[in-house]
Amino acid sequence: MAERLAVKKTYKLYxxxxxxxxxxxxxxxxxxxxxxxxxxxxxxxRKDARDAVVAARKAYPGWxxxxxxNRGQVLYRVAEVMEGxxxxxxxxxxxxxxxxxxxxxKLVDEAIDRWVWYAGWSDKIAQVVGSSNPVAGPYFDFSVxxxxxxxxxxxPQRSSLLGLVSVLAPVIVGGNTAVLAAxxxxxxxxxxxxxxxxxxxxxxxxxxILTGRVGDTAAWLAAHMDVNAVDLxxxxxxxxxxxxxxxxxxxxxxxxxxxxxxxxEWTAEPGLERITAYxxxxxxxxxVGI
Amino acid sequence: MLSALDDARLxxxxxxxxxxxxxxxxxxxxxxxxxxxxxxxxxxxxxxxTAKQFAIDLAISMIDLTTLEGQDTxxxxxxxxxxxxxxxxxxxxVPRVAAVCVYPxxxxxxxxxLGAGSDVKVASVATGFPSGRTSLAVKEADTxxxxxxxxxxxxxxxxxxxxxxxxxxxxxxxxxxVKQACARAHGANDDGAGAHLKVILETGELATYDNxxxxxxxxxxxxxxxxxxxxxxxxxxxxxxxxLVMLEAVRDFRDAIGRxxxxxxxxxxxxxxxxxxxxxxxxxxxxEDWLDPDWFRLGASSLLNDLxxxxxxxxxxxxxxxDYFTLD
Numbered sequence: 001m002a003e004r005l006a007v008k009k010t011y012k013l014y015x016x017x018x019x020x021x022x023x024x025x026x027x028x029x030x031x032x033x034x035x036x037x038x039x040x041x042x043x044x045x046r047k048d049a050r051d052a053v054v055a056a057r058k059a060y061p062g063w064x065x066x067x068x069x070n071r072g073q074v075l076y077r078v079a080e081v082m083e084g085x086x087x088x089x090x091x092x093x094x095x096x097x098x099x100x101x102x103x104x105x106k107l108v109d110e111a112i113d114r115w116v117w118y119a120g121w122s123d124k125i126a127q128v129v130g131s132s133n134p135v136a137g138p139y140f141d142f143s144v145x146x147x148x149x150x151x152x153x154x155x156p157q158r159s160s161l162l163g164l165v166s167v168l169a170p171v172i173v174g175g176n177t178a179v180l181a182a183x184x185x186x187x188x189x190x191x192x193x194x195x196x197x198x199x200x201x202x203x204x205x206x207x208x209i210l211t212g213r214v215g216d217t218a219a220w221l222a223a224h225m226d227v228n229a230v231d232l233x234x235x236x237x238x239x240x241x242x243x244x245x246x247x248x249x250x251x252x253x254x255x256x257x258x259x260x261x262x263x264x265e266w267t268a269e270p271g272l273e274r275i276t277a278y279x280x281x282x283x284x285x286x287x288v289g290i
Numbered sequence: 291m292l293s294a295l296d297d298a299r300l301x302x303x304x305x306x307x308x309x310x311x312x313x314x315x316x317x318x319x320x321x322x323x324x325x326x327x328x329x330x331x332x333x334x335x336x337x338x339x340t341a342k343q344f345a346i347d348l349a350i351s352m353i354d355l356t357t358l359e360g361q362d363t364x365x366x367x368x369x370x371x372x373x374x375x376x377x378x379x380x381x382x383x384v385p386r387v388a389a390v391c392v393y394p395x396x397x398x399x400x401x402x403x404l405g406a407g408s409d410v411k412v413a414s415v416a417t418g419f420p421s422g423r424t425s426l427a428v429k430e431a432d433t434x435x436x437x438x439x440x441x442x443x444x445x446x447x448x449x450x451x452x453x454x455x456x457x458x459x460x461x462x463x464x465x466x467x468v469k470q471a472c473a474r475a476h477g478a479n480d481d482g483a484g485a486h487l488k489v490i491l492e493t494g495e496l497a498t499y500d501n502x503x504x505x506x507x508x509x510x511x512x513x514x515x516x517x518x519x520x521x522x523x524x525x526x527x528x529x530x531x532x533x534l535v536m537l538e539a540v541r542d543f544r545d546a547i548g549r550x551x552x553x554x555x556x557x558x559x560x561x562x563x564x565x566x567x568x569x570x571x572x573x574x575x576x577x578e579d580w581l582d583p584d585w586f587r588l589g590a591s592s593l594l595n596d597l598x599x600x601x602x603x604x605x606x607x608x609x610x611x612x613d614y615f616t617l618d
Contacts, residue, residue, distance in 0.1 A: 050609055057612075226611030251608065 010040040011187075013048055013211065014194035016055030017204015023047040028212065030187060033098025041187045044210035049179065049217040052208035053226055056150045056177040059205030064147045064175035072122030075173060078200040079115045086112075088192055089161055096160050096186035110267060111162040117270070118169035125174065125275055133283070140286045145279035147175030148255055152221035154214055154234030156263050160186035163266045164193065167233050170274035172206055179208045179227070181218060181234060187211040215241070222248040229255035229278050236263040295546045304511055307459030314458060314507060320499035320535055329530035332574055333567045342566070346601050347385050348581065349565040350377060353597075354413055354554065354589045356391040357618075358420075358522065364399045366618075367392055371403035373616055374410045378598050381605075387594065388583040389413045389443060394432060397439035413443035413488070417468055420492075420521035422447035426464055433471040436485075443486040444472050445518060448505065450495045458508055465489055465512035488516035488554060493532045494524040502532055506539035516552040522589065527557025530571060537575040550579065556589025562600040565593055591618065 010027055012019040026043040042048075063071070082089070086108060094104035126145055133141040151171045156163030160183050171178045182190035194209045210217055214234050222230050222245040230249050235242040242259035249256050257277050295303070303313045337345055355374045357366060370390055378384045389411035392400050400412045414436035418424035424432075433444055446468045452460045465487075473484035489509035493502050509517050517536055520527040533555045540551045553576070559565055565588055572580050580586050595618075599610040 053609070220609065223608035224611065225609060225614060248608070252611070 008037075008039065011042060011191045011211070013042045013044055013052075014191075014198065014207070014209040015048065015052045015205075016058070016208065017198060019194075019198070020048075020051075022212070023051070030096075030185070032095035038095055039188060041191065041211040043216075044181075044212040045216045046220040048210055048212075049181075049220045049224075052179040052210060053150060053152075053221070053224055055205040055208050056179050057226055059203055060150060060177045062203055063172070063177055063206045066175070068123035068126065068175075071173065071175065072119050074201045075119035075122060075169070076116065078196060078202060079112055079119060081196045081200045082112050082115060082193070085192060085196055089189055092188040092192060093161050096188055097158070107159075107162050107267075111165045114162065114165050114270065115169050118165075118173045118275070121272070121275060122173050125272070125279070128272070129276055129279065129281075135285070138287060138289050140288045141283065142286075143281050143283040145174065145276070146282050148278045148280055149176060149228030150226060151176045151178050151229040151231065151278055152218075152224070152227045153178050153180040153231040154218055155180055155182050155190060156233050156236065156266070157183045157185070157214075158263050159266045161189035161193075163233070163263070164190055166266050166270060167231055167274065168193075168207065170270075171231070171278055172202075174275055174279050176229070176278050177206045177208075179221060180210065181214050181221070182209055182211045183234070184211075184213055218245055219248060222246075222254070223251060225252045227252075227254060229257070231257040231277075232259035233257070233263075235259040237261065294548075300511070300547065304462065307457070310458045310462060310508070310511075311456065314504040317500075317503055317507060320503055322499055322531075325499060325531045325534055329534045329571065332570050333530060335567075335570045337566050337570065343601075343604055345566045345569050346562060346597050346604070349562070349569060349588060350594065350597050350601075351385040351388060352583045352586055352588050353387040353594055354389045354391045354556070354587045355387045355594060356522070356556070356589050356591050358391065358393060358415060362393065362396060364396065367396045367399045368403040369616070370618060371400055371410070373594070373618060375404065375408070377594060378601075378615070381602075384598065384601065386410050388587055391415065391445065391589065393419070394436035394439065394441070397436050397441045401440035411442040412440060413445055414439075414441035415445045415447075415490075415521075416441075417446040417464075419445070419447055419490075420523040422449050423451070426467060429464065430467055430471045433468050437472055441485050443488060443516075444468070445488040445490055447490045447492060447521060448509065450492055453496070453501070453505060453508075458504075461505075462508060462512045465509060465514060469513045486515040487513065488518045488552075489514040490518045490521055490556075491536075492521055492524055493519050493528075493536075494526045499531065499535050502535045503539055506536050507543065510539070510543045510547075510549075510551050514551060516554050516587070518554040518556055518587075518589065520555075520557040520589075522557035525558075528555035528559060528589075530567060533568060534571055534575055537572060537580070540580070541576045550585060552585040552587065553580065554587040554589055559588055559590045560592050561596050562593075565590075565597065 022042040027040040028043050030038045030041050089108045090104045130144045135141045236259050374387045374390045391413040394414045397414045416433045416436045417429035469487050491505045544550050595615045602610040
């Protein structure tokens with residue numbers, strides 16, 4: 001039998017539940033940790049970022065309006081589909097991050113567990129951060145967390161799956177929609193995650209994934225008047241870039257999750273900070289005894 | 291494409307239904323594939339930087355800001371008029387739109403909200419909009435009502451049933467009668483000129499480009515000041531190829547008869563990109579003479595916000611968000 005020809009993949013973006021080419025039509029080569037060719041990834045620029053924000057905004061009323069229970073079920077389903085792609089994720093993490101297979105398997109396990117962990121918070125977070133407040137008057141007074149809106153996420157550059165899940169899941173679990181700029185050199189787990197999301201029950205546009213240079217899209221997302229919050233995790237280690245993005249984000253008072261000085265160890269136990277960072281508290285005074 | 295038509299030849303064409311039919315069916319057929327390919331080709335023109343800025347402002351000044359819903363209230367119309375006068379309250383350099391377009395019973399409200407002598411016109415749909423299925427007497431009364439209330443422009447619908455059945459004479463006579471109703475009754479708002487007449491062909495129901503060309507000529511022969519694609523209540527509404535056919539018709543009509551007629555695509559034009567494509571089409575088909583709010587209009591409502599967002603993006607360098615513009 002003749003030797004089989006290699007199928008070299010050219011991936012596309014994930015916007016509004018579809019997989020469009022980048023507006024410029026360009027793509028770039030993704031190599032593994034040793035510099036060998038892995039695949040081609042789409043090179044997103046500002047117009048793709050613009051389209052992604054439009055898609056995220058369009059998906060927002062449906063996703064934020066869904067019941068917390070329903071959102072949780074959808075996110076559990078995502079974890080199930082991720083589990084089905086386990087082997088593919090392991091290959092991509094091992095090749096991209098240059099870690100041994102055993103270590104890569106652990107990272108993928110942990111990423112899926114992390115997703116499940118966040119999914120569980122969907123219908124529990126309101127009980128923890130919401131409250132019924134004692135007031136001096138005939139009012140029933142309570143506070144509930146509400147999603148912020150469209151969140152632009154710069155995914156970590158090094159931790160290509162665990163880091164990715166750790167920044168993306170907390171955004172959407174609270175009812176926000178996301179535009180995510182994936183790691184430049186290690187985008188494949190993000191691309192595979194987009195294929196997972198497209199085949200689970202997540203409505204199109206809730207998560208939009210851009211691959212390419214973060215520098216090409218980040219500034220446009222940070223300055224975009226229709227983006228309500230921005231996570232600068234991907235700008236870790238580049239203080240000047242992070243500072244500029246924070247300045248751009250100030251124009252419409254975006255919520256900013258600041259870039260750490262260096263990329264953290266994502267294997268550490270997460271807290272609720274990343275969920276609550278994209279929630280706003282609404283307090284209602286309701287008259288009683290009428 | 292047609293040799294010049296003198297008055298005698300013109301009155302001969304319109305003298306009877308048979309001669310009208312002979313003339314309309316004698317018009318050259320539209321090359322469907324060619325028209326669609328040309329519209330698609332022109333839609334790929336790239337308009338950037340200063341040309342884009344110019345096009346956005348021109349498009350804003352050509353908008354007939356429209357609300358034609360059963361749920362329209364006087365308050366909604368007043369809000370629309372405020373937006374027509376000052377599309378972006380934070381930026382005085384934004385031009386005003388050409389007109390607001392409402393139902394006849396809200397013309398007086400719109401007129402009052404815009405103020406006397408405003409350069410934003412009030413257009414009113416009439417003649418049993420959107421289906422046009424009423425008797426001629428009702429259509430005339432509907433038109434007279436709108437004009438008496440102060441409408442500067444009347445958007446009438448043709449009887450598509452009669453047109454498709456081949457009763458061209460009936461359609462012709464109705465347009466003539468409505469045109470007279472526009473001119474006749476002035477009431478308290480008498481400025482001697484009467485209202486401009488826009489004739490809605492409802493191209494989504496005409497089935498073929500040949501019919502669009504015939505209906506365009508029929509309306510122009512009957513005295514239309516404008517021909518308009520659609521009511522906005524039928525899908526498909528305005529499309530680029532249909533507008534191309536209509537622009538060719540007004541160009542040829544002026545060549546043959548010497549009278550210029552305007553064109554108004556309406557319905558389904560929602561983005562700045564769409565609007566700019568129409569402007570390119572106008573320039574390349576009818577020519578620069580039509581690149582003017584007096585001769586080309588865009589019937590739209592949500593388009594204005596998109597144009598304003600694009601305009602702000604060009605001025606500030608960052609993408610604008612709908613939260614910063616009025617809901618309407």
